[in-house]
Amino acid sequence: MCDNYVMRSTRDVVDTESEMDFGYYSDPPLLVLASLASGPKHGHAMIEDIERLCGTRLGPGALYGAIARLEQQGWIKPLPAEERRHPYRITPDGLRVLRAKLTKLNEFSKAGLKRLEAR
Amino acid sequence: MNRRLASLLTRMYPRRWRERYGEEFEDFLLEGRADLKTWTDVMRGAVGEHIHPTMGGAMSEYRTTFGTVARQPSALVPLGMALTALAVVLGHIALYGAAREADEGAAAHIWQLLMVAQLPALLVFGIRWLPKAPKQAMEVLGLLMAAILAAMAPVFLLHL
Numbered sequence: 001m002c003d004n005y006v007m008r009s010t011r012d013v014v015d016t017e018s019e020m021d022f023g024y025y026s027d028p029p030l031l032v033l034a035s036l037a038s039g040p041k042h043g044h045a046m047i048e049d050i051e052r053l054c055g056t057r058l059g060p061g062a063l064y065g066a067i068a069r070l071e072q073q074g075w076i077k078p079l080p081a082e083e084r085r086h087p088y089r090i091t092p093d094g095l096r097v098l099r100a101k102l103t104k105l106n107e108f109s110k111a112g113l114k115r116l117e118a119r
Numbered sequence: 120m121n122r123r124l125a126s127l128l129t130r131m132y133p134r135r136w137r138e139r140y141g142e143e144f145e146d147f148l149l150e151g152r153a154d155l156k157t158w159t160d161v162m163r164g165a166v167g168e169h170i171h172p173t174m175g176g177a178m179s180e181y182r183t184t185f186g187t188v189a190r191q192p193s194a195l196v197p198l199g200m201a202l203t204a205l206a207v208v209l210g211h212i213a214l215y216g217a218a219r220e221a222d223e224g225a226a227a228h229i230w231q232l233l234m235v236a237q238l239p240a241l242l243v244f245g246i247r248w249l250p251k252a253p254k255q256a257m258e259v260l261g262l263l264m265a266a267i268l269a270a271m272a273p274v275f276l277l278h279l
Contacts, residue, residue, distance in 0.1 A: 043143075044147070061160040061164020064144050064164060072173050081143075085143075085146070
């Protein structure tokens with residue numbers, strides 16, 4: 001599911017100003033899991049939370065694509081609707097997957113930084 | 120976004136997806152912006168669902184029932200082989216009796232070929248379905264093993 005972790009850059013030339021806007025995490029399922037790790041949320045709350053978390057604003061298609069896949073995997077579950085809004089919660093399996101993914105990303109990040117330091 | 124546009128965008132998704140998420144997705148769109156970025160994102164999501172359906176929620180349960188796994192060609196082929204092998208043995212017994220013959224006839228060779236050919240077919244089924252739906256795949260494997268044992272039983276019990 002989250003194996004295609006990538007960072008995208010929309011600019012070919014990185015100047016000082018664009019360094020702060022270098023790219024964004026574009027793995028919607030991982031972002032949804034990370035958002036739900038702090039408690040159940042409905043779609044709009046997830047989008048706002050994810051934007052606060054990493055600066056990525058998911059569109060409705062990307063969000064519901066991720067929700068459908070995560071629900072299919074059994075990593076999130078829908079809760080009863082609240083005023084037409086449908087909250088979702090992360091499952092114990094989802095928490096395990098999220099922890100494993102973030103640990104892997106952390107290792108990747110450490111290895112990448114180590115290489116940079118060696119230059 | 121107005122209701123008409125939200126409904127139009129939702130209708131671009133496959134029917135099964137809409138049955139599960141359509142209502143909440145439309146409500147979600149109603150509360151959001153109606154800019155080009157949103158349209159593009161929704162259209163991309165809809166095209167993706169048509170190409171690689173996620174079949175989320177209750178639909179995934181539909182997809183992974185015992186029946187749906189058992190009807191897969193990778194399960195039907197070994198099942199068909201086992202049942203054909205059983206039919207060959209029973210047919211031979213019905214025609215020529217259960218007496219052991221010194222020379223193996225055509226029926227014996229067909230039975231042996233069918234029994235051996237099932238093994239790679241079973242392997243393919245296991246590799247394909249055990250990771251996707253372990254419980255249902257194990258149940259189907261149980262059925263296949265029962266069919267294989269049924270095909271072997273007359274040969275060993277009657278010492279053919």
